[in-house]
Amino acid sequence: MKWVLGGVTAAQGFRASGLSAGIKRNRKPDVALVVSDHPATAVGVFTRNRVQAAPVLISKERLRRGKARAVLINSGCANCLTGPSGLTDALSIGCAVAQEMGVEDEMVLLASTGLIGRRLPVKRMMRVIPSLVHRLNRRHHEAAAHAILTTDLYAKEAAVETRINGRLCRVGGMAKGAGMISPSMATMLAVLTTDVAIDRRLLNELLQEAAERSFNRISVDGDMSTNDTVFLLASGRSGLEVRRGTKAQRQFAGMLAAVTQRLAKLLVKDGEGATRLMTVEVRGARTDAQAHACARHVADSPLVKTMLAGGDPNVGRIAAAIGASAARFDPRTLDIWISGERVVSRGMALRVGKPATRALLRRPEVPIRIDLRTGRSRATMIGCDLTEEYVRINAGYAT
């Protein structure tokens, strides 16, 4: 498997474009289109929030057919809490794209991200749809990746290729994130593409699995958005068919895991105000659910996150977060390591407040390992620090 350039159009059969429709006040690009030259097998993963944006409701419905030709994404406006009008707005813009492309409405998937509660500026968006379609090009993956950003600092793309049964296959994609990255991929959008041929049901299973181990394992602030969407489109253009239970399936799943995990990590790195990552690895839990709950509680704890920002290893905060989680364990057997150094041994803190321990947090990526010593389950979460910059960004977002 080799990392390649090309992002969401790295796989054969896809083109993209991105430009400004004036949804964002600063005239930055805010509409992206990703198109498959032929009907692609399409699946998706969506937010589990009970409040869901109009494009989420529409795309979920459209994915029942399992086929798509296009994904239209806008940033700057979430089209959520907009009632029946929000649905109409999204449907008309999708319809305009379908007409311009000469395909059925149902073949256009939709996603939005941005401020909740405002209507889409439909007229302004309509005006740019012809040029959005006109500009579609395999080289424009980066323009698309830029057009989906909100408070992100940089575009996030990833793609890999590998030879499976003699055919060169690719998986690529783009994502946006920044704030609210957790749980369940909050305010996180991604479009993934591949040129393998694959049955819809199998593709769906593989996407669920990949998302569970990537986008659902990261946390910026523990909040969950109304718009989270991951699309995966398979064009079949590589000529390789991925069948259930084959080695090809395992290879394809490996590529999908690589791309989703790379994108997920880029999302945390670009978390609002984040300066440092942490990898929280929990071992020895009774169940997978307890391991995961424990890792998430630590990664989401404001006190652990501010500790990481300050670079001051106050290990009691980690222990307190573990103890407050749903994980069951005996505190007298708890072990914690930071950057490979044991800081809690059998429930007792070591080296607290010693200047040397400060060095343990002085890394761009801090591994925190926790052993509950009550079972065999494990889980890992990637989180980031909580800085004053996060507060600055979020205290004035709507204005």
Place this chain on the structure above:
Amino acid sequence: MKWVLGGVTAAQGFRASGLSAGIKRNRKPDVALVVSDHPATAVGVFTRNRVQAAPVLISKERLRRGKARAVLINSGCANCLTGPSGLTDALSIGCAVAQEMGVEDEMVLLASTGLIGRRLPVKRMMRVIPSLVHRLNRRHHEAAAHAILTTDLYAKEAAVETRINGRLCRVGGMAKGAGMISPSMATMLAVLTTDVAIDRRLLNELLQEAAERSFNRISVDGDMSTNDTVFLLASGRSGLEVRRGTKAQRQFAGMLAAVTQRLAKLLVKDGEGATRLMTVEVRGARTDAQAHACARHVADSPLVKTMLAGGDPNVGRIAAAIGASAARFDPRTLDIWISGERVVSRGMALRVGKPATRALLRRPEVPIRIDLRTGRSRATMIGCDLTEEYVRINAGYAT
């Protein structure tokens, strides 16, 4: 019912003292003693964190007898993650207090707050115990209230009196909080006293109930500490006996509710870096648990909290937090009010981004009302904003 001065010694039969033992580096007061002149009926509520500090383990055990003469509290060191030595340290200091007072060891309750993972400076603490006992006085309630503070900005005291069956009765107390106030009273200590006579079992029930509606209904940052403790001691000195099912019981419960709710509110107001409070009231939930989970999710959401700090009513964040909570509801019937103004009606946002709506958050205390319209259950949580100051305080706490 009348608010009175006197804090933890407002009720008859109690004395207090507070001074510096040099646990805190800045020589601020860090040891407090509250004493009942005669054996008092005593009950407590403790953290539900699985990792519990040595004084919590000891006090829980001692409360089985239901009687106490003294509560010794230190700030500056949590005596947690300190293993068997931490237990020995706490026991010896408790023993020194008991000897100085001439009472049994078992009659001394203990609580600690401060940095986790460090041993108590036992020698230094031993040295001040004689003067701590010597200085016991009904007038020294404020010295005690100051000695239990950590990052709190001010001492928190409250007391009420009322005449029940012709007898003048009082309930008073002191508390500390600041960071980590949630869930389950995180890093929150309180000592409550009363001069009614009451059976231990009934007193315990009334304390649990009062705590559930006060200390367990506030949130600063969603973290839960290892040291949370609330003690309630009843001296019986007013001459009034509170019996189950009587009007006196209801009156006494009212006094307890007033004092605990006042202290709880003072805790949120003094939340680390807090500049503004919010009261999140959820109505129309299917069950009490769902109502409470929903209110807590909103009050704990970093995006809602930063919105409150910025004074910018981004109502989508409130809706997203509600939708991400455990509450079940139909998003199309959701209503939200901020400061009495409806901002979401039947699932649709109103007035987003309008300058006038900014005024809705420009209050020291912002009421957020949510109607899920699916049932009859209600819950209220009090939270505060998340400011850059919170991050500054917590990024460098151990150093």
